Amino acid sequence: MTVVDQPTSRSPAVPPRRLTMAKAMVEGIASEMERDPSVFYLGEDVGAYGGIFSSTTGLLERFGPERVRDTPISETAFMGLATGAAVEGLRPIVELMFADFFGVCMDQISNHMAKIHFESGGNVKVPVVVTSAVGGGYSDAAQHSQCLWGTFAHLPGMKVVIPSNPADAKGLMIAAIRDDNPVVYLFHKGAMGLPWMSKTHRALGEVPSEAYETPIGKAVVARSGRDVTVATVSLSVHHALDVADEVAADGIDVEVLDLRTLVPLDREAIVESVSRTGRLVVVDEDYHSYGMSGEVIATVVERDPSLLVAAPVRVAVPDVPIPYARALEQAVLPTPERIRAAIHAVTR
Amino acid sequence: MAFATSEEVLEAAVCVDLYRTMVRIRSFEERIRSEYHADKSPGFDIGAGRIPGEMHLAAGQEPVAAGVCAHLRPSDAVTATHRPHHVAIAHGVDMAKMAAEIFGREGGLGHGRGGHMHLFDPAVHFSCSGIIAEGLPPALGQAFAFRHRGGDDVAVAVTGEGAANQGAFHESLNLAALWRLPVVFVVEDNDWGISVARPASTAVASNADRAAGYAMPGERVENNDVEAVYRAAGRAVARARAGEGPSLLEVHTLRMWGHFEGDPQTYRGDLATVEDRDPIPHYRDRLLEAGILDEGSVEQIAADAAAEVERAVAFAVASPEPDPAAATSYVFA
Secondary structure (H helix, E strand, O other): OOOOOOOOOOOOOOOOOEEEHHHHHHHHHHHHHHHOOOEEEEEOOOOOOOOOOOOOOOHHHHHOOOOEEEOOOOHHHHHHHHHHHHHOOOEEEEEEEEHHHHHHOHHHHHHHHOOHHHHOOOOOOOOOEEEEEEOOOOOOOOOOOOOOHHHHHHOOOOEEEOOOOHHHHHHHHHHHHHOOOOEEEEEEHHHOOOOOOOOOHHHEEEOOOOOOOOOOOOOEEEEOOOOEEEEEOOHHHHHHHHHHHHHHOOOOOEEEEEOOEEEOOOHHHHHHHHHHHOOEEEEEEEEOOOOHHHHHHHHHHHHOHHHOOOOOEEEEEOOOOOOOOHHHHHHHOOOHHHHHHHHHHHHO | OOOOOOOOOOOHHHHHHHHHHHHHHHHHHHHHHHHHHHOOOOOOOOOOOOOOOOOOOOOOOHHHHHHHHOOOOOOOEEEEOOOOHHHHHHHOOOHHHHHHHHOOOOOOOOOOOOOOOOOOEHHHOEEEOOOOOOOHHHHHHHHHHHHHHOOOOOEEEEEEHHHHHOHHHHHHHHHHHHOOOOEEEEEEEOOEEOOEEHHHOOOOOOHHHHHHHHOOOEEEEOOOOHHHHHHHHHHHHHHHHOOOOOEEEEEEOOOOOOOOOOOOOOOOOOHHHHHHHOHHHHHHHHHHHOOOOOHHHHHHHHHHHHHHHHHHHHHHHHOOOOOHHHOOOOOOO
């Protein structure tokens, strides 16, 4: 795994720490709560439980119930509360337990949190971080498995960050909290390193202990390659890296571009990579149509269609709800098998 | 639970202030109405003219804004609705910048990005939302922040009777009560959710009854009576300032004009009685009878209001149109 944007100074005597993505995320939150008393966390089961997906483990014990607040199951009320508190100078982090629950509070997110700065002509800032768990792969079916980052990214006024690894989980969290805009921070359940869910071996990674920001709006080359660019985010970065290792044996040199941020999208990084490889696969665990995969391809084509020597290929969820049965779900997710087939197709 | 009742006689200065606020609001709304329609004829094109778009005016609802906001200071927050001007004026929003925003000008509160349903004046912690009941949750957050930093500032969330059937309303009442937030919920019952009469939308006779479901006091003020609003709001604001939690106040008020300008109101059977129910002449006559106002002071208040509105509109029309090249500004800080 390639990790960048870390501070370079580290005592050689200190062995590198390896944390799960969940622990790295919590470390980012805690370091900002320590530094800035205006930061607080609210949401469902974020207190004593520590977050259903371990997004807040230990925070209640450390910072107390005033700053780590369990809410009623009233997403509209507490999402709006976060907006109002931010308008008055606090820096709330508000958790939407599953991104799939956006439907019960999207008015507060899209029509209020994300539009107030614009509607006020820049006179009112809304520094909120919305954290939410995304992704499938464990048979949680159609209402608890979606990624939906394309939905948040489509609507103006929110930044959207999606860490794939522990170091970025911490750095993007700190950057999100310090940002003066609404930032939607989406963490994949399968990348958190949860002990009760099948996980990628890369859910554990080196994380600097000091505070640092991973810049919002900057993609990173997770693996350099000459033959094809695989642009993706979140858990699919790990699948793409796994496949890249495999197809290297077939003589295909894959570059994996971890976009990390969808808003603002690092279009230069996409164009730069494709200008070297000439081939593009976009892997997106969100729905196929009208989303991230189309946007990435359009970014290249609008700049210069001649950069592509082969038609680009998308690996996304075909436009169906996520099925329950394991075989059906695996058939629609962007699995390593589908990614491998796409790489072969585009390099044929 | 109910408020303790007290029917103390208000000081004359308070009465005059209430009256003056109502007149200032009416003067503004009448002028906006006139400007709005000035260049939309012949015919009516909602997107045409110097003030384009939907226009929801609040004539008749002045007693709510005047009675509630008389208890507030600039550091208190107020969230209002798609029909926000009366509340904005009563809470001290800059009238000139508000007018400029309504005219879609660069000098407006939102540099022309917001429009009349999206007014934000951070100097007095004022905002409004065009989505029914969705102004309540942000008010909770403002109240939360006020309590967090100490002091006794409060947040007032104004909404209509139609909003009391929205989920956001109920979620907000529960959360505010649960966390004992310094919030006052104000429901303006103007009898109409656009064209749907209140009995066709609402299962309870008084939305104040719903307060019992959230363990907070609820009170309904009848007859669009500004002094009764003032007293009831005083109790609710005092309770919030004292850290005792939220209250719910419903006021039976009057929508004198259409839901929006251009609304033919063919659904409305009570139009013939509207003028007689106008709260401002009624209150003026009461104050004249009580000797609190005389004809001269009535004229002076009207003249001052007209002059203030004239200055605001002059500022608005003198302000430049926003530069189309900057249409994408302000999405992010």
